[in-house]
Amino acid sequence: MVDISKDKFEIVGANVSESQSIVRPSISYWQDAWRRLRKNKVAMASLVFLILLVIMSIIGPHLRPFDYAHQDLFNTNKPFSKVHWFGTDYLGRDLFVRVWMGARVSLFIGVTIALLDAIIGVTYGGIAGYFGGQVDNIMMRIVDILYGIPYLILVILLMVVMGQGLWTIITAMVMTGWVGMARIVRGQVLQLKEQEFVLAAKTLGASPGRIILRHLIPNALGPIIVSMTFDVPNAIFAEAFLSYIGLGIRPPLASWGTLANDATQVLLMYPMQLFIPGFFISITMLAFNMLGDGLRDALDPRLRR
Amino acid sequence: MLNYSIKRFVYMLITIWVIITLTFFLMHMIPGDPFTSEKKVPPQIRQNMLAKYHLDKPLIVQYGYYLDNLMHGDLGISLKYLNRTVDDIIKQSAPASFQLGVQSIFLGVVFGLFFGIVAALKRGGGWDYFSMFLAIIGISVPNFIIATLLQLLLASKLKLLPVSGWGSFKYTILPSIALSFATLSIISRMMRTSMLDVIGQDYIKTAKAKGLSQLQIIWKHMVRNAIMPVVTVLGPLFAGIVTGTFVIEQIFSIPGLGKFFVQSIYDEDYSMILGTTIFYSIILVVMMFVVDIAYGLIDPRVRLAKGGK
Numbered sequence: 347m348v349d350i351s352k353d354k355f356e357i358v359g360a361n362v363s364e365s366q367s368i369v370r371p372s373i374s375y376w377q378d379a380w381r382r383l384r385k386n387k388v389a390m391a392s393l394v395f396l397i398l399l400v401i402m403s404i405i406g407p408h409l410r411p412f413d414y415a416h417q418d419l420f421n422t423n424k425p426f427s428k429v430h431w432f433g434t435d436y437l438g439r440d441l442f443v444r445v446w447m448g449a450r451v452s453l454f455i456g457v458t459i460a461l462l463d464a465i466i467g468v469t470y471g472g473i474a475g476y477f478g479g480q481v482d483n484i485m486m487r488i489v490d491i492l493y494g495i496p497y498l499i500l501v502i503l504l505m506v507v508m509g510q511g512l513w514t515i516i517t518a519m520v521m522t523g524w525v526g527m528a529r530i531v532r533g534q535v536l537q538l539k540e541q542e543f544v545l546a547a548k549t550l551g552a553s554p555g556r557i558i559l560r561h562l563i564p565n566a567l568g569p570i571i572v573s574m575t576f577d578v579p580n581a582i583f584a585e586a587f588l589s590y591i592g593l594g595i596r597p598p599l600a601s602w603g604t605l606a607n608d609a610t611q612v613l614l615m616y617p618m619q620l621f622i623p624g625f626f627i628s629i630t631m632l633a634f635n636m637l638g639d640g641l642r643d644a645l646d647p648r649l650r651r
Numbered sequence: 652m653l654n655y656s657i658k659r660f661v662y663m664l665i666t667i668w669v670i671i672t673l674t675f676f677l678m679h680m681i682p683g684d685p686f687t688s689e690k691k692v693p694p695q696i697r698q699n700m701l702a703k704y705h706l707d708k709p710l711i712v713q714y715g716y717y718l719d720n721l722m723h724g725d726l727g728i729s730l731k732y733l734n735r736t737v738d739d740i741i742k743q744s745a746p747a748s749f750q751l752g753v754q755s756i757f758l759g760v761v762f763g764l765f766f767g768i769v770a771a772l773k774r775g776g777g778w779d780y781f782s783m784f785l786a787i788i789g790i791s792v793p794n795f796i797i798a799t800l801l802q803l804l805l806a807s808k809l810k811l812l813p814v815s816g817w818g819s820f821k822y823t824i825l826p827s828i829a830l831s832f833a834t835l836s837i838i839s840r841m842m843r844t845s846m847l848d849v850i851g852q853d854y855i856k857t858a859k860a861k862g863l864s865q866l867q868i869i870w871k872h873m874v875r876n877a878i879m880p881v882v883t884v885l886g887p888l889f890a891g892i893v894t895g896t897f898v899i900e901q902i903f904s905i906p907g908l909g910k911f912f913v914q915s916i917y918d919e920d921y922s923m924i925l926g927t928t929i930f931y932s933i934i935l936v937v938m939m940f941v942v943d944i945a946y947g948l949i950d951p952r953v954r955l956a957k958g959g960k
Contacts, residue, residue, distance in 0.1 A: 491666045496935050498894040499670075499928050506916055506924060507677050583793060590795045591898050591913050610799060610902075617803060624796040632791035 379568070382644040389640020392633035399630065403453055406446025413443070432622055435608055444600045445622060451601040452630070455516060455585045456578035462520045464574050467527025472558045474528070475535030486532065489525050497522035501584070505593050512595050515585055523577065530573050534566035568645035575638035579631045586627050602627045656944055663940045670932040671721065675714055678925050726926035731918045737926035740911060745930075747817055748896050748907035754827040756892055759834025764881070766835070767842025768874060771850065782839050789836020794895055798829035798902045815903040826903045830895050834888050838881055845877040852876075882949060886942035890935050 373381070383389055417439055426433050432441035474485040501518035508514045538544065539562060547557050563570075582602075588594040589603025597604065602623040609619035692700070701707040708716075720727065726737035766782035773779055788797075806814040806825060813822050849855065850873060858868045896909040904910070908927060915923035 487662075490662055491669055495666065495670055496890055496894060496932060498897070499932055502912075502916060503674060503677050503924070503928060506919070507680055586793055587795065587898060590793075591901055593913070593916065606796065620796070620799060624792070628792040628796070631793075632787065635790055
């Protein structure tokens, strides 16, 4: 044994406050979710793509000196060129500008519908779930009945009554779309409302409105956001579908669906005109779906350890 | 189970009634009447025409007549195709849509299940990547793009199949494939996930330890258990197929119901719109009901849970 003299040691004493202090900053639910999402490469790539898409839909139409509705009948069906980056359509309209105008319309429809669905669905589901009993029973029976109505048929009916247009599509899609959100929120609220913090809030005399808005909804926000991310592509898809059969928005306004529809007339000669809007619809659908999958993995509390 | 079925049946009837009522009153909110665009006729004749179709009565009485006729299966007379009843047109055009629908559901379900099962068994292999690639295309590329591409490649360029129209079996191939894509991708994705769940279970180990053949394990132990969650999405998928026929029939110019439905909107043929809407909705709602009940019947857990109440 090597001799170690005692003077090499020193009593430092126990610093109680230091040993109990929390070294690492605590991470909130959202920070944790963000950290998970960042690790998911596919979801992050989708997020970056969607941000780029939003930026391009804002600045894209101004990058080229053409108006989206301007027809130039001497320059119809032009291929890709330095002047017309994506070529022109059968009326000589610049496709680069029209694609980004289409992005505006498609994204606007998608996001508006998702937001309106969320607002109505969260309110309705929150009330049904919180009050429970007979209120819940009646409210959810109404939801069950609405759930059975095929949305496309309602959209088409409203088109006939209200005339074609952006807001007709949005109204009809929201009328049938909020039902899914209401179901999700109700389920969440039913689970959450038995927890202690709700009891505490009740004891402190918080009104039902306050409990729903300040305590229950924030805790159910994860599933709400995930469901909204899936609502957006569905709405974009529905609009493209309707525009493609000629029941969507009115020309000269462009959406990806109407661009695809215009392209079918010259499909055999100029298939590129269909590929461009088709490509953007597909990749946007893909990005939203992948981001939605990523968000679900990041926000699902059951996967949290 | 019986209680559950009865409850679902009553909901189904209410849903159908709501759709009929909604459709009826929406259609009558449109200004003018069906004869507004006709040639100028003397007011007496016009009055007689209105009276023939009960259009001179208050709305609620008309609603009563409509419900009454509907109960007898009478959807009225088309305003565009003179002297043809909506029933007639539906009877003539529905078989094409029906054939298309059944073929594409068959394609979608069979190949979806196959790809899902194979992908899960050969996880990480070529089949897995191939079927996931198919699934991604199916959820992100709209069916009208797929349809047009198929038309362009296989029919127009390679001339393997007819571009459009309706007649013999070969006319149905391309539209069925285009229509089945979404179903195929959703089913294969779900089947793969649920198969992977099942493969990890202890009873699969037990089955292997008992010395069962690979095929028996896959069929009796894996697929049977994994297929349950897939059945639940069939209802919405049927709905997707049925509405998908609108655009597919348009593209391939198939004389089916979807084409008439879309056309009737262009023509503002109100009794056709009303009739086809109600016909479509009833089919959809009934199919959702059948899938719900079938699920209850297939899955012993659901059956027991509902029966125990």
